[in-house]
Amino acid sequence: MSEKQISGTSPAGDGGRVRSETACQKREGYLEWPDYFMAVAVLTAQRSKDPNTQVGACIVNPENKIVGIGYNGMPIGCSDDVMPWGKTASNELDTKYPYVCHAELNAFVNKNSADVKGCRIYVTLFPCNECAKLIIQAGIKEVIFVSDKNHDKSEVKAAKRLFDLTGITYTRFTPKRRQLVVDFD
Numbered sequence: 001m002s003e004k005q006i007s008g009t010s011p012a013g014d015g016g017r018v019r020s021e022t023a024c025q026k027r028e029g030y031l032e033w034p035d036y037f038m039a040v041a042v043l044t045a046q047r048s049k050d051p052n053t054q055v056g057a058c059i060v061n062p063e064n065k066i067v068g069i070g071y072n073g074m075p076i077g078c079s080d081d082v083m084p085w086g087k088t089a090s091n092e093l094d095t096k097y098p099y100v101c102h103a104e105l106n107a108f109v110n111k112n113s114a115d116v117k118g119c120r121i122y123v124t125l126f127p128c129n130e131c132a133k134l135i136i137q138a139g140i141k142e143v144i145f146v147s148d149k150n151h152d153k154s155e156v157k158a159a160k161r162l163f164d165l166t167g168i169t170y171t172r173f174t175p176k177r178r179q180l181v182v183d184f185d
């Protein structure tokens with residue numbers, strides 16, 4: 001940070017004849033929009049009770065305002081302590097899959113704007129076909145994702161097919177910085 005010396009009487013009335021003033025330039029190293037929005041998605045994922053995969057989503061409008069966030073979780077009124085969280089069971093009804101609301105769905109239903117047309121969505125995991133349908137119908141134009149770990153599953157292949165047909169772009173997130181630390185100290 002550069003400082004310059006200014007001579008004259010301090011307007012602060014401190015009697016100083018010479019004072020220093022921080023140069024009027026913007027701070028360097030600030031968090032840029034893409035890293036900020038994906039960080040919100042990553043942080044939001046930390047709310048998930050899913051023991052295996054925590055997902056976060058953050059919907060952003062063209063003015064860079066966040067209009068919805070969500071994470072994967074059980075529907076309202078369905079206790080996290082009662083619902084199953086397992087991936088496999090002898091009966092599929094005893095797994096999490098028929099019940100859990102995906103992060104993207106929750107980001108849509110939590111939205112604080114009339115609509116999300118022209119928005120982009122930051123997600124920590126590539127959307128499935130059901131979320132892709134929601135994304136398309138809501139008018140989202142861009143998907144930015146971190147993990148594509150389910151790329152070989154038909155849910156994700158179908159999602160990509162739907163995005164390709166509808167002109168929705170999907171881009172793997174490239175962070176400017178490797179790590180962001182939240183320090184409460």
Ligand SMILES: Nc1ccn([C@H]2C[C@H](O)[C@@H](COP(=O)(O)O)O2)c(=O)n1
Nearest residue numbers: 052053055072100102103126127128
């Ligand atoms: N785009 C996605 C994909 C998955 N989820 C949720 C649904 C489950 O809670 C979890 C996936 O569990 P896994 O099969 O990896 O054990 O992630 C989502 O919210 N959004």
